[in-house]
Amino acid sequence: MNKSRAPLIHITKRKTMPWYCAWGVRGAAIVAALIACAVVTMFMTGENPIAIYAAMLKGAFGTTRKLWILGQNIAILLCIALALVPAFKMRFWNLGGEGQVLIGGLAAAACMICLGNRLPSGLLIAVMTLASIAAGAVWALIPAVFKAKWGTNETLFTLMMNYVATQLVAYFVIIWESPKGSGKIGIINQTTGIGWLPQIGGQKYLLNILVVAMITVIMYFYMNYSKHGYEISVVGESERTARYVGIKVERVILRTLLLSGAICGVAGLLLVGGTDHTITTTVAGGRGFTAVMVAWLAKFNPVGMVFTSFLIVFLGRGASEITTIFGLNHSYGDILTGIILFFIIGCEFFINYRLNFRKSAGKEAANV
Amino acid sequence: MDNKVAAVKMRDITKTFGATVANDKVWLDIYRGEILALLGENGSGKTTLMNMLSGIYFPDKGQIFVDGREVSIRSPKEAFDLGIGMIHQHFKLVDVFSAAENIVLGLKGSGRLDIDEVAKNVKAICEEYGFEVDPYQKIYDMSVSQKQQVEIVKVLYRGADILILDEPTAVLTPQETDKLFAVLRNMRDLGKAIVIITHKMHEVEELSDRVAILRHGSFVGDMLTKTTNAQEMTNMMVGHAVVLDIDRPEPKDPKPRIRVEGLTVRDIEGVVKLDNVSFTANSGEILGVAGISGCGQKELLEAIAGLQPIESGSIKYICDDGREDELIGKDPLSIQSLGVSLSFVPEDRLGMGLVGSMDLTDNMMLRSFRRGRSLIADRKTPKKLAEKVVEELEVNTPGVSTPVRRLSGGNVQKVLVGREISSAPTVLLTAYAVRGLDINSSYMIYDLINKQKEKGVAVVYVGEDLDVLLELCDRILVLCGGKVSGIVDGRGASKRDVGMMMTRLGGAANE
Missing domain, CATH: 3.40.50.300 (P-loop containing nucleotide triphosphate hydrolases)
Structure with a gap:
């Protein structure tokens, strides 16, 4: 080699980008994602991509009912994601959201079934609330105790707790099945409505949305302005530093996971007591895991998570609409969601790094 | 000196990291049979410059010539191929392997590894230069100075004849330092080119033949060691006159x-x-x-x-x-x-004592955030403290909301010490x-x-x-x-x- 050549591409770290540029890049990524989806759609199905996008929008926003369902789904997903935030900020990878929601829901259902005829509805709802929160909190506390005392791997532990919760729910579904032999519980207290969370303004989903909105605001302040929030960040960033300044790391882990589990318990309560009025093993519907993505996409910022949970729910609802309208396989919706998420996550690279291409030989010579 | 061909010539080397210019149009010549001391304050770009020579970074601009031929060094392997090897401050050795195993690690060879053959070659190198390395000894059994020797032998084994040592004496006792210097002088006399990065003036004076000085990423000048002195070199490094004596007031009323x-x-x-x-x-x-x-x-x-x-x-x-x-x-x-x-400035500044990703204000809070009964953490007082520390200790930072990880070592230390003495x-x-x-x-x-x-x-x-x-x-x-x-x-x-x-x-x- 007689001529020196720079590498074709070399990657350098950017200085911090102003926020409007960063959001510009993210916006461009979404546009690019939509174009990529359109190309893929035309190529694979021959449908008009514009019509497909229109159907997605209609699926999500088309009717008042659809809007309410969108809101409800965002609320529950956001609620679970908010629950994960304090744990994740502490670098405690709580993948047990699914199980914590299930067990919270199971506690609420148990109260409705066993205490339905003995307590007035108002008191029952109070008991349900406490029971759900306690159940979710305990479910998160068990792995936290093991992590704090013996340093076990929380990722595997919380994951396994999900299966335990699912099996427990399956067991109780058989015990409480109604009608007998149906293999499911059916609507609990269908005639009396005892233990059903109250409807605000006649809207079935409004209460859930308001509760989650409240949790969002509280979580934002808890994480950013409270002493607890500060302790959580210190423990997450450097356990050694935390010990050195006298933070009791074990206590912070237990306290934070109690909170994380408790909020998952609330999500379970809202699902069982507020909307479904029954319980199945799929009541959480994988949202314990989707919530992980919601939290990461927004970099654990509760306000940002409102947008990311909206995005994910919107994509999901839109995708299921196009599968029905165009008679496409349900996987097709997943493909589109995957493409869009790929672009959104990938664009973070361009926000943090710059690509330098090798200058052409002529230009190089001119520079010398 | 003039008739020597430079082993390495660096011309107009520029490297930036984001907004920081680490090296700005640096010129540097390295000769065989000579020990060059590279001097400069923290963050003056010494290590960055050498990392570009050893293939870890690639310069944004500028040219590198080895033996008069222009080259581009895109990876540490290409640097080795050109005979350039670097011994880093933190050793890169596998603890459970023996010296010889570490030395051949990553080298291509025939299918079968004959460790005895390697050991023989290692021994030969040791004898030539005066190292005391037992090829079969495990790394975890070695002292810091022995590990360093393994690192140097590793580089020599790969045929390097231009050696760069990044602060090699930081971890050695005076006796070990003397031994290292003897080996380095041996290597120089056998025609190797040696660059050492250091802060310690007396080592520069004792060991090097020539010094090159960087300040804020720019090349200030180079000269023969025997024609200069510690005071002059320090002044060039800092850019103004510095007093090189440490005060030691008599203790008052010690109890x-x-x-x-x-x-x-x-x-x-x-x-x-x-x-x-x-x-x-x-x-x-x-x-x-x-x-x-x-x-x-x-x-x-x-x-x-x-x-x-x-x-x-x-x-x-x-x-x-x-x-x-x-x-x-x-x-x-x-x-x-x-x-x-007890104000404790721990050994590992960023791993303990400070939180790298947090800004100055939040790091000031580490000691004081529990004060008061309010659930809300007070950020106003720590912010004032951070501003005070920045001003009094002349911390070089864009502001108090910059994560401390982005600061250079000296500034990080000032932040930590400033907080500790503020209480x-x-x-x-x-x-x-x-x-x-x-x-x-x-x-x-x-x-x-x-x-x-x-x-x-x-x-x-x-x-x-x-x-x-x-x-x-x-x-x-x-x-x-x-x-x-x-x-x-x-x-x-x-x-x-x-x-x-x-x-x-x-x-x-x-x-």
Whole structure:
């Protein structure tokens, strides 16, 4: 080699980008994602991509009912994601959201079934609330105790707790099945409505949305302005530093996971007591895991998570609409969601790094 | 000198990281048969420049010539192919492998590895240059200096004849340093080109043939070592005249403050780290702690700060009124709340003591955030403190909301020390307070420590540079393998004696 050549591409770290540029890049990524989806759609199905996008929008926003369902789904997903935030900020990878929601829901259902005829509805709802929160909190506390005392791997532990919760729910579904032999519980207290969370303004989903909105605001302040929030960040960033300044790391882990589990318990309560009025093993519907993505996409910022949970729910609802309208396989919706998420996550690279291409030989010579 | 062909010529080398210009149009010549000392303050771009030569970074602009031919070095492998090898500050060795295994690691060869053949070649290299490396010894059995020799042999084994050493003496005792210098001189006489990056002036004067000086990423100049002196080099590095003496005011009214008796500490594996250590630290006095790295200095400070489980012994804090408090068994928080203020500047600044991703304000809060009963953390007072520290200690930062990870080593240290002394401690424990700091920042830290001493604080200063320990400290506690080898008076002790005590209990007295 007689001529020196720079590498074709070399990657350098950017200085911090102003926020409007960063959001510009993210916006461009979404546009690019939509174009990529359109190309893929035309190529694979021959449908008009514009019509497909229109159907997605209609699926999500088309009717008042659809809007309410969108809101409800965002609320529950956001609620679970908010629950994960304090744990994740502490670098405690709580993948047990699914199980914590299930067990919270199971506690609420148990109260409705066993205490339905003995307590007035108002008191029952109070008991349900406490029971759900306690159940979710305990479910998160068990792995936290093991992590704090013996340093076990929380990722595997919380994951396994999900299966335990699912099996427990399956067991109780058989015990409480109604009608007998149906293999499911059916609507609990269908005639009396005892233990059903109250409807605000006649809207079935409004209460859930308001509760989650409240949790969002509280979580934002808890994480950013409270002493607890500060302790959580210190423990997450450097356990050694935390010990050195006298933070009791074990206590912070237990306290934070109690909170994380408790909020998952609330999500379970809202699902069982507020909307479904029954319980199945799929009541959480994988949202314990989707919530992980919601939290990461927004970099654990509760306000940002409102947008990311909206995005994910919107994509999901839109995708299921196009599968029905165009008679496409349900996987097709997943493909589109995957493409869009790929672009959104990938664009973070361009926000943090710059690509330098090798200058052409002529230009190089001119520079010398 | 003029008729020599430069082994390496760097021309107009520029490298930027984001907004920071690490190197700005640097020119540097490296010759065979010569030891070049590369001098500069922290963040002046010495390591960056050498990393570009060894293929870790790629320059944004500029040209590199090796033996007169323009080259581009895109990876450490390409650097090796050109005969350029770098010995980094942090060793890159596999602990459970032997020296020979580490040396051939990553090299291409025929299908079968003949480790005896490798060992023979390693032995030959050792004999040629005067290394003392046993090819079959495992890395975990080696001292720091032996590991460093393995690193150097590794580079030579790959055929390097241009060697770059990044602060090689930072971890060595004076005796080990002498040995290293002898080897380096040998290598020079055999025609190798050697570059050493260092902060220590007396080493530059002792070892190098030529010095090149960088300041704020730019090349200031180079000259023959014998035509210059420490004062001139320092002034060039800093850009203005600097006084090179460390003050040592007489201690005022020293009274016992911390009394350690029979302290024994084991680490998690049950290895004895401190063995029956006893000493007293007085107020208004700087007690230096000398020792080869890993001789229990860290454990000693952590034990006093309440971070280290203790096997036996006692640590008493003596109040002004003569009351004594036992510190053992208390956690760091209760040691603080007793009114006993220990300010501990840990060895590993970013791993412990500061949170890298947090900004200056949040790092100031680490000590104080619990104050008050409110659930909300107070950020106004820490912000004021951060601004005060930035102003008083001349911390170079874009603002108080910059994550400390983005600051250079010297500035990080200033932030940490600034916070620790802001709580008006009565005992200040410091470990390697100037590790990796340039002359200017180091002197500022010595100054800060002296001010604390004058205020009546009992300072425990764990250091690695014996010259500094001997100039700064009133008394020096020498540790050797976790035992107290002796306590000497800082005034009048000789470097040689202390060096002997570091390697052998009791030092020369036992000979």
